[in-house]
Amino acid sequence: MTLLSDLPQIKGVKNIPLQEGYTSGHRTCQGCESALVMRLMIKAAGPRSIVVGSTGCMYVANTTYYSTPWVVPWMHTQLGSSGSAATGTAAALRSMMRKGKMKDEPINVIAFCGDGGGADMGLSAISAALQHDEYNLLILMYDNESYANTDIQVSGSSPWGANSTFSPPGTKHRIMNNRWKKNTAPMLATGHPNCRYIATACGSYGLDFTNKIRRALTIGGPTFIHSIDPCPKGWDYDPKYSHELGMLAVETGLWVQYEIMDGEVILNGPSRVIAKGIRKRKPVSEYLKRQGRFAHLTDEDIEYFQSKVDESWEKWWLPGVVPFRPQEEE
Amino acid sequence: MTTALAEQFAVAKEELISGSEAIAIACALADVDVITAYPIRPYDTVMQYVSKLKADGILDCEFIVAESEHSQFEIVKHASAVGARTFCGSSGVGWFYAFEAITVTAGLRLPVVAMVGNRALDDPGAFGVEHNDALAVRDLGWMLYWVATAQEALDIALMAWRIAEDSGVFLPFAISCDGSFLTHSQAIVNVPTHDQVQKFLPAYDRGKLQLHPDNPITIAPQVNEDWLMEIRMQTDQAMRGSVGVIKKVHEEFRTTFGRGDPSPFIEEYMMEDAEIVLVGMGTLSLPVRVALRRMREAGKKVGFLRVKYFRPFPADEIRQVLSECKAVGVIDRDYSYGSPSFGGVLFHEMRSTLYPLERRPHVLNFIAGLGGREVLVKDVDHIVDIIQQAVDTGTVDQETTWIGVRE
Numbered sequence: 001m002t003l004l005s006d007l008p009q010i011k012g013v014k015n016i017p018l019q020e021g022y023t024s025g026h027r028t029c030q031g032c033e034s035a036l037v038m039r040l041m042i043k044a045a046g047p048r049s050i051v052v053g054s055t056g057c058m059y060v061a062n063t064t065y066y067s068t069p070w071v072v073p074w075m076h077t078q079l080g081s082s083g084s085a086a087t088g089t090a091a092a093l094r095s096m097m098r099k100g101k102m103k104d105e106p107i108n109v110i111a112f113c114g115d116g117g118g119a120d121m122g123l124s125a126i127s128a129a130l131q132h133d134e135y136n137l138l139i140l141m142y143d144n145e146s147y148a149n150t151d152i153q154v155s156g157s158s159p160w161g162a163n164s165t166f167s168p169p170g171t172k173h174r175i176m177n178n179r180w181k182k183n184t185a186p187m188l189a190t191g192h193p194n195c196r197y198i199a200t201a202c203g204s205y206g207l208d209f210t211n212k213i214r215r216a217l218t219i220g221g222p223t224f225i226h227s228i229d230p231c232p233k234g235w236d237y238d239p240k241y242s243h244e245l246g247m248l249a250v251e252t253g254l255w256v257q258y259e260i261m262d263g264e265v266i267l268n269g270p271s272r273v274i275a276k277g278i279r280k281r282k283p284v285s286e287y288l289k290r291q292g293r294f295a296h297l298t299d300e301d302i303e304y305f306q307s308k309v310d311e312s313w314e315k316w317w318l319p320g321v322v323p324f325r326p327q328e329e330e
Numbered sequence: 331m332t333t334a335l336a337e338q339f340a341v342a343k344e345e346l347i348s349g350s351e352a353i354a355i356a357c358a359l360a361d362v363d364v365i366t367a368y369p370i371r372p373y374d375t376v377m378q379y380v381s382k383l384k385a386d387g388i389l390d391c392e393f394i395v396a397e398s399e400h401s402q403f404e405i406v407k408h409a410s411a412v413g414a415r416t417f418c419g420s421s422g423v424g425w426f427y428a429f430e431a432i433t434v435t436a437g438l439r440l441p442v443v444a445m446v447g448n449r450a451l452d453d454p455g456a457f458g459v460e461h462n463d464a465l466a467v468r469d470l471g472w473m474l475y476w477v478a479t480a481q482e483a484l485d486i487a488l489m490a491w492r493i494a495e496d497s498g499v500f501l502p503f504a505i506s507c508d509g510s511f512l513t514h515s516q517a518i519v520n521v522p523t524h525d526q527v528q529k530f531l532p533a534y535d536r537g538k539l540q541l542h543p544d545n546p547i548t549i550a551p552q553v554n555e556d557w558l559m560e561i562r563m564q565t566d567q568a569m570r571g572s573v574g575v576i577k578k579v580h581e582e583f584r585t586t587f588g589r590g591d592p593s594p595f596i597e598e599y600m601m602e603d604a605e606i607v608l609v610g611m612g613t614l615s616l617p618v619r620v621a622l623r624r625m626r627e628a629g630k631k632v633g634f635l636r637v638k639y640f641r642p643f644p645a646d647e648i649r650q651v652l653s654e655c656k657a658v659g660v661i662d663r664d665y666s667y668g669s670p671s672f673g674g675v676l677f678h679e680m681r682s683t684l685y686p687l688e689r690r691p692h693v694l695n696f697i698a699g700l701g702g703r704e705v706l707v708k709d710v711d712h713i714v715d716i717i718q719q720a721v722d723t724g725t726v727d728q729e730t731t732w733i734g735v736r737e
Contacts, residue, residue, distance in 0.1 A: 048543045052408065063551035073541045075411055076550035077404065078430055084401040088364065088408030089541070091392040095363040096414055099390060101533065107543055125404070128397035 003106040004136060005048065007214040013207045017043050025069035026062040031239025033229040033246060034058055034114075034142045036203045041110065041140060042072060044213035049108035052077050052085040054122065056114035057149040058142060079117045082139050083125030086111035086222070090135035108217050109136065115143040115157035118226075119184045130192040130222045138216045138223045141184065144231035152234045156182045159254075160308070161301055162293045164234070169296035180308065185226040186321050189260045197223040199259040204246030205269055212259065219261070228255045236292025245290060253281035253309055256320030265321060275319055284309050334387045335361070339524040349483040349512035352519050353445050353505065354379030356487035358389040359527040363414035366394045366402040370424035371457045372509035373447025377419070399424045403431035403442070410440040411549060413536040415491060418442065421509065422449030425463045435502045436471030438550060439568065441494030441534070442502040443487065447513045448612070448663075450701040458702015459509040461611065461664035465640070465675050471565050473503045473572060474641040476611040478597070480517040483507055485583065485590065488522075488531060492579050495534045499572045501565070506640075508663075510702060511613040522587055530586045573642050595644035597636040598651060600626055604633030606717050607652060607691075609680055610661040611637050614698075614705055618661075621710035632714055637676065645683040652684060657692040659717045661733075663699045671695065673730040692720045698733040709733050 010016055021042030028035040034057055042049065051070065053059050054077045062069055063076070077085035090109045096102035113122050118141035126139055146164050147153040153166040154177045163169055167176035189198040197219045199212045209227070216223035230245040232238070237245065249255035250270045257271040266272075273279045284306050288294040297305070317325035335358060347355070353376050357365060365384075367377035383389035392409075396402035399420050406416035420428055425446055435442050446464040450456035464474060473494065477483045483505065490503040507513050541549060553561060580594035591597050599615070600622050601607065608618055615636050625632045635651060637644070652658060660681075662674020669678055677695035684690055696713050699705040713733060720726045 047546075050412070050541055050543065060552055063548055065551045065553045065557050068548035068551055070548050071546060073543060073546045074548045075408070075541055077408065078400075078434060080400065081404040081431070084396070084404035084431075085408045087394065087401075088405035089412055091364045091394060091405065092409035092412035092414035095390075095392045095409075096412070099361075099363070101363070102413065102542075124397050125401045128401060132394070 003104065004218050004220055005046070005106040005108055007044070007046065007218050009211050009214060010207060016206065016210055017046070019043065019047070021045070021047060021049070021071045022069050023071060025067040027064065028057065028061045029233050029239070031232040031242040033203045033231065033242045034144055037142050037209070037227050037229055038062070038112070040203060040206055040209050041112070041213050044210035045108045045110060045217060047072055048106065049110060050089055052082070052089060052111040054082045054085070054111070054113040054117040055079040056117050057144065058112060058114065060149050077111065080121035081125055082111040082113035082117060082122050083127070083129035086137040086139055087129045087132060087135060090137045094135065108138070110138045110140060112140040112142060114148070115141065115145060116147045116155045119143070119157040119182045120155055126188065126224065127191060130188060130195045130224060133194050133221045135222055136220060138213070138225065141224070141226045142229050143226060144229045144234055146231070146234045148231050148234040157184065160305065161297055163296060164293070174296055174298070175301065183323055185224065185260070188224050194221070195223065196221050197259065197261050199225045200255070200257055201225055201227040202246045202250060202255065202257060203227060203229060204243050204250070205257070208257070208268055215259070215261070234293070237290055241290065245287070248282065248287040248290070251282045252284045252287045253313055253320065254284055254287060258321060265318060271320065281313065335389070336524045338388045339521065342523050342526070343521050344518050345521055346516050347480060347519050348375065348514055348516050349477065349480040349507045350375035350447070350514070351379045352480045352484035353487045354383060355521055356484050357417050358383050359522065359524060360415065360488060360491050360531055362389070362391050362417045364392045364394070364406055364409035364416045366396050366405045366418045368396050368399050368402045368420070368424065370399070370421045371447070372449060372513040373419045373421040373445055375513050376445050376447070399428035400431055403428040403435065406442050407431055407435045407438065407440055410442050411438070411536070411541045413534065413540045413542070415495070415534045416442050417444070419445035419447065421447040422451055422457070422463050426451070426466070429466070432467060432472070433470055436565070439500040439565065440502060441491070441500055443490045443494055444502065444504050446504050446506045447509050448506055449509045456701040457509065459511060459612070459663060460700050460702070461506070461662070461675070464504055464506040465664055467504060468641055468675070471501055471569060472641060473501055473639070474506065475504070475639055476506045476637065477512060478613055478615050478636060480512065481519045483512065484519055484521070485587070488527060489579050489583055491534070492531050493572065493575050496575045497535070497537055499568050499575050501568055501572060506612065508613040520589070526586060530582065569642055576639070593647060595639045595647050596651065597638060599634040599636070601633035601635065601651060603631055605631040605656045606659065606714060606721065607633045607635055607655045608659045608661060608710070608713065609635045609637060609676070610663070611640065611676060612663065614661060614663060617705050617707050618710050621707045621714070625714065630714070643679055643683070648680070648683050649687060652691060653687055653689070655691050656721050657694065657717045658684065659694045659696055659713055661696045661698050661705070661713065665697055665700065671729040673697070677730070692726050694720060694726060695730040696733050697730065703734060705733070
């Protein structure tokens with residue numbers, strides 16, 4: 001296996017590297033959490049990295065000819081190709097280093113995709129990438145819960161009931177998105193037992209986020225991180241509340257922060273505190289009512305939403321993570 | 331240090347192998363770094379040989395069995411951007427499943443070499459040869475070559491990396507091999523030594539376009555209307571420039587290995603004083619040659635022109651060769667529904683090529699051998715009879731004729 005980077009865990013937010021790998025030159029929206037995710041990701045990984053990004057906001061809004069924000073080598077890949085792009089990049093490095101065609105040194109390979117590119121179109125390629133134990137790579141799925149680059153269309157990762165340009169509330173059908181959000185990280189963890197590291201993350205918890213990137217890049221083999229990224233345009237709220245909405249997603253128990261490392265699940269931060277019963281989950285209405293995409297929801301809709309979140313904490317085998325349980329013996 | 335590869339190919343030898351195996355051997359000789367596979371008949375035979383060469387330690391590469399053709403082509407695309415020599419391939423609808431990746435590979439100027447085992451585009455289910463699969467890339471910036479023998483498959487594969495990886499070209503190269511007739515049929519092939527190939531084929535150097543932390547470039551940002559036309563024109567210049575590179579590499583190949591036609595682009599057969607010329611691609615040339623030999627014995631002035639490069643299309647050479655003949659019969663193993671003459675793809679390219687000639691020959695089109703149906707010597711006789719009638723009467727009653735179709 002090719003060499004792994006020496007990226008120690010960061011102790012304290014003041015020790016997050018000052019060096020930037022993602023700088024000015026992009027055109028992301030005000031309050032874009034995905035831009036923060038990119039910035040934190042490459043701060044954690046450092047300059048000896050190759051980043052590949054599939055089509056989506058973080059391609060179109062970021063990289064315009066002559067004004068790239070990327071200080072590290074960066075390449076576009078197709079919408080459904082983050083898994084293949086990471087595999088191809090890592091395979092080339094491995095082959096050329098082994099054969100002496102390139103200096104043998106640790107180089108981080110990171111491919112990112114949005115929820116459309118990852119949870120929908122690119123799922124099979126990500127699955128294939130996670131089967132190749134011999135390649136060190138990280139796939140980062142930044143989830144803003146819609147196809148946000150093409151005018152906010154519903155994806156398989158959009159929350160139930162959310163208003164989007166493909167799921168607008170109408171006079172006959174109030175709820176046009178009847179799908180429950182895909183449980184992507186556990187699906188990948190369950191399906192790829194050899195994969196050593198899969199985590200969820202949120203840019204509102206910066207230190208936790210950067211350390212997860214570092215663990216993913218140093219554990220060896222293919223890894224996957226799924227981050228929840230509040231999107232002012234798609235979720236319809238004032239851009240200044242992005243950070244707060246990320247925290248609310250976690251505090252209401254709608255989003256669960258965890259790492260699945262070598263077969264063990266470790267809940268992080270507020271999710272851990274909630275699971276231990278130290279703190280109660282906030283009602284989901286506090287989260288939903290802050291966003292225009294849920295403005296058409298009735299009290300009954302919000303109750304249904306709350307009941308589904310309750311179920312994920314009370315009925316699931318592993319709260320918020322594993323949506324099934326052993327059959328109870330009679 | 332002697333590698334298993336150098337040992338395996340220490341002396342030149344003759345082997346009885348298929349076109350697919352010939353290309354797999356070329357992969358080993360070329361020291362390809364990343365190869366991706368996905369099963370579909372008939373191209374996948376090449377990957378069966380590649381995987382065995384890897385398993386036996388002769389070929390040192392990353393051999394990745396992808397989960398789809400799309401991923402197969404995306405993986406080599408990205409490996410090529412990092413500077414790795416790559417190979418992949420597909421057939422029929424598999425090639426189409428990868429089409430998004432195939433499109434951007436040319437746009438990104440990445441010298442991926444692919445084998446297309448030509449196959450009908452089912453449904454309805456059919457895995458015999460038809461050329462429509464590979465022809466679909468004709469407008470995208472891929473170089474496109476049609477092979478007639480297993481020897482030619484090995485030879486063009488070695489030249490393909492050399493041409494594609496020329497920094498003035500940097501375009502992907504597709505080697506088209508007729509399904510079954512070439513992918514599966516065995517013939518005697520001269521296999522060169524590792525030493526010879528090393529001298530002929532230098533390492534792939536991506537230069538200042540290599541994606542590496544020492545060269546932190548951004549590849550494929552959004553250009554939109556600001557820059558797209560300039561970039562399209564650069565790709566056009568590269569394709570135009572490939573003509574000279576192809577000629578140079580072909581000449582060097584002939585000097586190094588002592589074989590090959592005089593022209594890299596076309597093969598002429600019994601063309602001297604030919605009044606009627608048949609034109610076609612791939613293994614079709616075999617029954618045509620047999621029929622022509624018999625016709626020549628009977629005193630008929632008939633020749634055959636095999637088009638090897640479909641992209642870049644050798645218009646100048648074809649015009650020179652066909653400027654004196656009376657009639658041209660283009661045999662297409664493909665079809666273009668609704669095209670100007672309701673004919674084949676090669677036919678329309680040929681007619682467009684011949685249009686500027688001062689004295690234009692009659693150009694007739696024959697659709698034959700679709701879905702792998704065999705083209706027989708009697709079919710060729712029938713084709714020449716129809717052309718002869720046009721020559722005798724001075725008129726073409728029917729531009730396109732389907733050959734060997736049940737009523």
